[in-house]
Amino acid sequence: MTVSTTSFTDLTDPGLHATGDPHAVWRWMRAEAPVCWHPPAEMPGFWSLTRHEDVRAVYRDPATFSSARGVLLRPVRLGDDPGGGLTLALSDPPRHKRLRSLMAEWFSTRGVRRLEEYIRSATSAVLARAAETGECDFVHDVAGRLSISVICHIIGVPAEDHEDLFRWTNEAFEAHTSLAAHQRFMAYFIDLMDRREAEPADDLMSALVHGEVDGEPLTEEEILLNCENLVGATENGRLALAGGMLAFLEHPDQWRLLRENRELLPGAGEEILRWTSSATHSMRTATRHTVVRGQEIRAGDRVVLWLPSANRDENVFAEPYRFDITRTPNRHIALAAGEHVCIGGTLARAEMRILFSEILDTVRGIEQTGPAVRLRSIAVTGAQSIPVRIAAR
Ligand code: HEM
Known part of the structure; x- marks a missing residue:
């Protein structure tokens, strides 16, 4: 028998994620309907997978579960x-691997180590600015400004333009529209692309403009969409940084533990990734007939992987609803797995480590001054705003 979601709360309703309890829905689905059909409505029909084991298996089988028709649910009227096929996230092997290798160096362990000094100085500048204003929004003024500044630096956007890019990105995020539809944002990247074409520099834009995949240079559209994707992907970074801060504000015992044991920072980063699970879902399209947990999936069917659910799977995590920075092992899947595992993972971890150690070193206190507001989105999960007062030492 196929279990369908029509009988209970709709996971594609952004309101559920803003003010409801999606974890209650996912908990029920993991137990009762781990492979669950969601009939077509505003969104196309799709299969929901909620268990860690199934989510991981789909990520690791890109030949059966393709990314090329999109990795996020979109209303039927918008089409694929x-x-x-043009961006990294939306490419299948073997092209995916070759495209990824054009960018990989910037996000590798060595690449991120080269960036650490920049991340540290950007972090202390952002924190000093936020402390100066007294009351601020941690999501926008700290996590958002820092994430954008770092990706701009990697792509090769000059420092004096970071604030413009930050503003345009926020406008697009707040309107829930794609950055590609933001004219000033795209015009800026067309201009930067032309400048790097004429005069290469040591940055990611130059690597994309002058690099080749299968002996062919990337088209302008491919370069622009990949830059747009990288900047857009930092929304996840900002949500993890801000969600980590909120978790510490809500669990002061864990903050005290970290303050007294700095060696817990890397493990705290992993627990923040698991806890925040800021990417809410990944979608795949079956390329052939297959079976998941006894359920037949036909070629062309969409399959949606719910990451916050996989990261609360009681078969994998002891006390999954507890925020515990000493959790070991921590086999979270917040950054996906397999070929499409998040290319920004090492960077996101470094940003977290540096932000929280700078806060421990340079901030006297952070006080939450009002309730956090959750995002209305089915693509990303987390706080839209967290009002705080930051007191410098
Ligand atoms: C903690 C924050 C982050 C989380 C939770 C996260 C999560 C994810 C997930 C789940 C995917 C897989 C998407 C899919 O294939 O369906 C992914 C891929 C990706 N992420 Fe992240 N991400 C984070 C930070 C970043 C950052 C900071 C960047 C870049 C600056 C980034 C860039 C990318 C890119 C380009 C891909 C596509 C990789 C590929 O397809 O090979 N991410 N991320």
Whole structure:
């Protein structure tokens, strides 16, 4: 028998994620309907997978579960994602691997180590600015400004333009529209692309402009959409940084533990990734007939992987609803797995480590001055705003 979601709360309703309890729905689905059909409505029909084991298996089988028609649910009226086959996230092997290798160096352990000094100085500047204003929004003024500044630096956006990029990105995020539809944002990247074409520099834009995949240079559309994707992907970074702060504000015992044991920082980063699970879902399209947990999936069917659910799977995590920075092992899947595992993972971890150690070193206290507001989105999960007062030492 196929279990369908029509009988209970709709996971594609952004309101559920803003003010409801999606974890209650996922908990029920993991137990009762781990492979669950969601009939077509505003969104196309899709299969929901909620267990860690199933989510991981789908990520690790890109030949059966393709990314090329899009990796996020979109209303039927919008059709397939126009970036299909063009961006890293929306490419299948073998092209995916070659495209990824053009960018990989910037996000590798060595690449991120080269960036650490920049991340540290950007972090202390952002924190000093937030402390100066007294009351601020941690999501926008700290996590958002820092994430954008770092990706801009990697792509090669000059420092004096970071604030413009930050503003345009926020406008697009707040309107829940794609950055590709933001004219000033795209015009800026067309201009930067032309400048790097004429005069290469040591940055990611130059690597994309002058690099080749299968002996062919990337088209302008591919370069622009990949830059747009990288900047857009930092929304996840900002949500993890801000969600980590909120978790510490809500669990002061864990903050005290970290303050007294700095060696817990890397493990705290992993627990923040698990706890925040800021990417709410990944979508795949079956390329052939297959079976998941006894349920037949036909070629062309969409399959949606719910990451916050996989990261609360009681078969994998002891006390999954507890925020515990000493959790070991911590086999979370917040950054996906397999070929499409998040390319920004090492960077996101470094940003977290540096932000929280700078806060421990330079901030006297952070006080939450009002309730956090959750995002209305089915693509990303987390706080839209967290009002705080930051007191410098
Ligand atoms: C903690 C924050 C982050 C989380 C939770 C996260 C999560 C994810 C997930 C789940 C995917 C897989 C998407 C899919 O294939 O369906 C992914 C891929 C990706 N992420 Fe992240 N991400 C984070 C930070 C970042 C950052 C900071 C960047 C870049 C600056 C980034 C860039 C990318 C890119 C380009 C891909 C596509 C990789 C590929 O397809 O090969 N992410 N991320």
